[in-house]
Amino acid sequence: MLRSMYSGVSGMRGFQTKLDVIGNNIANVNTVGFKAGRVMFKDIMSQTVSGVTTPTAGEQGGVNAKQIGLGVQVGSVDTLHTGGSAQTTNNPLDLRIDGDGFFAVKLSADQEVPFLTRAGDFHLDAARNLVTSDGMLVMSSEGAPITIEDTTTAFTISQDGTIIQKAGDGTTNSDVKIGVVKVTNPEGLEKVGGNMYRTTPNADINDTLTYLTANSAESGTGAMVTGQLEMSNVDLTGEFTEMIVAQRGFQANSRIITTSDEVLQEVVNLKR
Secondary structure, three states: OOHHHHHHHHHHHHHHHHHHHHHHHHHOOOOOOOOOEEEEEEEOOEEEEEOOEOOEOOOEOOEOOEEEEOOEEEEEEEEOOOOOOEEEOOOOOEEEEEOOOEEEEEOOOOOOOOEEEOOOEOEEOOOOEEEOOOOOEEEEOOOOEOEOOOOEEEEEEOOOOEEEEEEOOOOEEEEEEEOEEOOOOHHHOEEEEOOEEEOOOOOOOOOOOOEEOOOOOOOOOOEEEEOEEEOOOOOHHHHHHHHHHHHHHHHHHHHHHHHHHHHHHHHHHOOO
16 A cells, blocks of 8 residues: 555544644633643654665765655644733632642542642632632642631732631731642643643652742742633634644645545556
């Protein structure tokens, strides 16, 4: 069989994966805290028809190797952790991290390693716990669930995540801070759905998470902005452009298969 046919098949598979990633990006264009994906390609091994020859001084020159490529494969599917645009909601429980860092959330207080998220659309449940839309507990800088005191009549959240609670008698309490987690390699995090990530050994070499505070110059965490949400970082213009490229690439590779089939048909017709 012709090598070009298998190269065309590998190209169609690669561009199909690219279209899958683009489709997911466009579907999440309005998802809070979503980070877009990107497909990178690399060539498959090449078949060496003839090797190189070494030049000999004063006698003959060197000859380059003759190699035929065997197609393409997906090199990586990257998650681009660039900042998304800010959407102002004026909701005191909507938070955005202006810089590096993730919110830490847990299914229960007994969960050992928290999930990470950039989606800061939080709520208060009936027990006055600070939770996500799915009811997951938001962790403090001490690694404990955050609970608003029963005596609190109003509260605000400062840039370092401090929850300033004001009681009915006029006293204030600022002992609780919303925790922020920073990882060395955010692209190494594993998506688990629901705008959340799970840590991996490639995200942090020790595979451990340390609770920090926001707006810290020492740890490099971003400031916490109240009344705003970080929207998806998907660029529709770029996604639709990449979709055109993927579509044409898929068509071109399908034409390779069609042409290879016609060549094989001619070979078969040599013997009638």
